[in-house]
Amino acid sequence: MREWWRGAVMYQIYPRSFLDTNGDGVGDLAGITAKLDYIADLGVDGIWISPFFKSPMKDFGYDVSDYCDVDPLFGTLADYDRLIEKAHALGLKVIIDQVISHTSDAHPWFTESRASRDNPKADWFVWANPKPDGSPPNNWLSIFGGSAWQWDTRRRQYYMHNFLTQQPDLNLHNPEVQDAVLAALEFWLQRGTDGFRLDTANFYMHDRLLRDNPAKPADTAPTGDERPDNPYFMQFHRYDKSQPENLLFLRRLRELLNRYPDRMAVAEIGDDDPIGRTAEYVQADLLHTAYNFSLLNDTFNAPHIAKALIAFHQATDDGWPSWAFSNHDVKRVVSRWGGPDADPRLGRMLTALLSSLRGTAFIYQGEELGLPEAEVPYDKLQDPYGITFWPDFKGRDGCRTPIPWDVEAPQAGFSTAEPWLPIPEAHRKLAAGAQAHDPESTLAFTRQFLRWRRSHPAFATGAIRFLDTADGVLAFERVLDGERMLCVFNLTGETRIWTAPTVQIAPTDAPGLGGRLEGGRVALPPYAAFFGAVAAEAM
Ligand code: TEU
Numbered sequence: 001m002r003e004w005w006r007g008a009v010m011y012q013i014y015p016r017s018f019l020d021t022n023g024d025g026v027g028d029l030a031g032i033t034a035k036l037d038y039i040a041d042l043g044v045d046g047i048w049i050s051p052f053f054k055s056p057m058k059d060f061g062y063d064v065s066d067y068c069d070v071d072p073l074f075g076t077l078a079d080y081d082r083l084i085e086k087a088h089a090l091g092l093k094v095i096i097d098q099v100i101s102h103t104s105d106a107h108p109w110f111t112e113s114r115a116s117r118d119n120p121k122a123d124w125f126v127w128a129n130p131k132p133d134g135s136p137p138n139n140w141l142s143i144f145g146g147s148a149w150q151w152d153t154r155r156r157q158y159y160m161h162n163f164l165t166q167q168p169d170l171n172l173h174n175p176e177v178q179d180a181v182l183a184a185l186e187f188w189l190q191r192g193t194d195g196f197r198l199d200t201a202n203f204y205m206h207d208r209l210l211r212d213n214p215a216k217p218a219d220t221a222p223t224g225d226e227r228p229d230n231p232y233f234m235q236f237h238r239y240d241k242s243q244p245e246n247l248l249f250l251r252r253l254r255e256l257l258n259r260y261p262d263r264m265a266v267a268e269i270g271d272d273d274p275i276g277r278t279a280e281y282v283q284a285d286l287l288h289t290a291y292n293f294s295l296l297n298d299t300f301n302a303p304h305i306a307k308a309l310i311a312f313h314q315a316t317d318d319g320w321p322s323w324a325f326s327n328h329d330v331k332r333v334v335s336r337w338g339g340p341d342a343d344p345r346l347g348r349m350l351t352a353l354l355s356s357l358r359g360t361a362f363i364y365q366g367e368e369l370g371l372p373e374a375e376v377p378y379d380k381l382q383d384p385y386g387i388t389f390w391p392d393f394k395g396r397d398g399c400r401t402p403i404p405w406d407v408e409a410p411q412a413g414f415s416t417a418e419p420w421l422p423i424p425e426a427h428r429k430l431a432a433g434a435q436a437h438d439p440e441s442t443l444a445f446t447r448q449f450l451r452w453r454r455s456h457p458a459f460a461t462g463a464i465r466f467l468d469t470a471d472g473v474l475a476f477e478r479v480l481d482g483e484r485m486l487c488v489f490n491l492t493g494e495t496r497i498w499t500a501p502t503v504q505i506a507p508t509d510a511p512g513l514g515g516r517l518e519g520g521r522v523a524l525p526p527y528a529a530f531f532g533a534v535a536a537e538a539m
């Protein structure tokens with residue numbers, strides 16, 4: 001039996017924006033439970049829920065003040081238990097975010113740690129003395145702007161934060177801290193949680209000598225999620241993350257997971273060397289799988305996608321990657337890769353492409369509806385990252401607006417109150433309820449495609465062999481046992497004719513994306529795809 005997470009299609013839920021059941025304008029756990037039938041109907045294998053733990057919400061839940069409780073805004077532990085029970089009854093796995101690189105500054109551990117230099121938790125966070133002139137100990141920067149060091153008047157020391165000043169970095173070099181966070185993970189494992197998405201999993205450890213990061217030469221090739229306007233991305237992050245001790249800690253984390261049957265962890269790895277670093281974390285005694293930002297950036301072309309997969313598989317023989325085109329941190333993919341007036345066929349093709357790549361696929365809520373990025377005006381912005389860097393970078397609110405469920409209902413059926421972020425008018429007509437009745441819709445396509453995909457095991461665990469990346473066409477085959485599935489995608493808005501290296505291709509009953517077999521050639525209208533069965537001896 002294959003391990004369930006290999007080649008699974010997972011659906012990411014950003015709980016604030018999924019469905020509000022108590023009329024406060026913010027989505028909640030009961031809202032997720034209410035829509036589990038909808039999710040199961042998509043044909044996905046499970047869900048990843050972004051943080052719903054106790055939090056002052058400075059970073060909308062990625063600042064946790066109690067790892068073992070649900071924030072009242074989202075519900076209760078009993079709501080979580082109900083969610084798990086119903087998900088499992090529907091055959092859906094549930095993985096949850098764990099944000100253990102940092103806590104909220106309101107976490108009692110930090111309150112205690114900052115109280116003095118000699119309390120029992122004094123060393124639970126990353127504290128350092130100022131330089132003789134009073135300035136921070138080194139040149140490390142926060143991704144969200146400014147120095148990574150925040151002065152604390154009581155301890156008369158700096159504490160480190162990779163993100164907001166309200167997200168102090170836990171000192172995971174300290175074995176007591178490791179024990180404490182692993183205990184929190186175990187709390188959720190005991191409640192039946194199937195696994196974890198580990199937030200910023202390569203940020204757990206810092207260089208204990210606090211050495212300065214080197215500056216990047218101006219001509220350094222971009223690697224992933226850089227923002228030219230953000231000084232953070234002008235350094236090599238040699239010392240503030242991705243330290244060797246990180247892997248030792250993750251080995252402990254893996255040992256914990258191994259004590260429970262069928263559990264998994266997927267890491268988020270943001271690094272100067274995205275592919276190499278991701279591969280390093282995905283090992284039999286470390287993490288089951290990991291994703292990086294290679295396919296979450298602006299680069300959209302066939303060679304780039306092929307290169308990311310090939311480089312990963314070259315870096316690790318048996319390591320298992322995960323891929324995402326969208327999430328709660330980046331511009332929604334149809335707008336990112338298709339521009340402001342993206343062709344609706346692009347979204348459908350991308351859903352098919354993502355779930356055809358070798359790896360575990362993460363679909364972000366709304367991707368199944370083909371939602372474009374929302375324009376959120378400055379006065380409605382919520383994301384502190386966006387507020388700091390406006391207008392060069394508009395932040396992450398545009399991908400976090402609430403899901404439209406119903407064309408007619410107030411607030412598109414998301415809530416009875418004014419939602420925490422506005423729902424764009426353009427999203428209303430894409431409401432799930434409307435698309436459900438339209439056989440040509442992105443939602444209908446997603447359901448048909450994922451169902452069809454399930455009946456061909458080569459998509460889940462088959463090897464991948466790239467055939468062509470020229471001229472806007474991405475062609476590869478997935479191979480498992482006797483099955484060879486040819487997958488051809490037209491990444492352009494123009495017609496393409498692709499000549500297959502063999503004529504022994506038979507069409508399949510894949511739900512229509514417009515690609516047709518004509519003689520030995522595959523005719524591809526704009527953003528079309530074609531799936532063909534290859535005779536075993538061919539190619
Ligand atoms: O994101 C990490 C993050 O901000 C990356 O996009 C980062 O730019 C990259 O790793 C640097 O190479 C996670 C969460 O997904 C995000 O929502 C949180 O705000 C953040 O961690 C802090 O917890």
Ligand code: CA
Nearest residue numbers: 020022026028
């Ligand atoms: Ca609510």
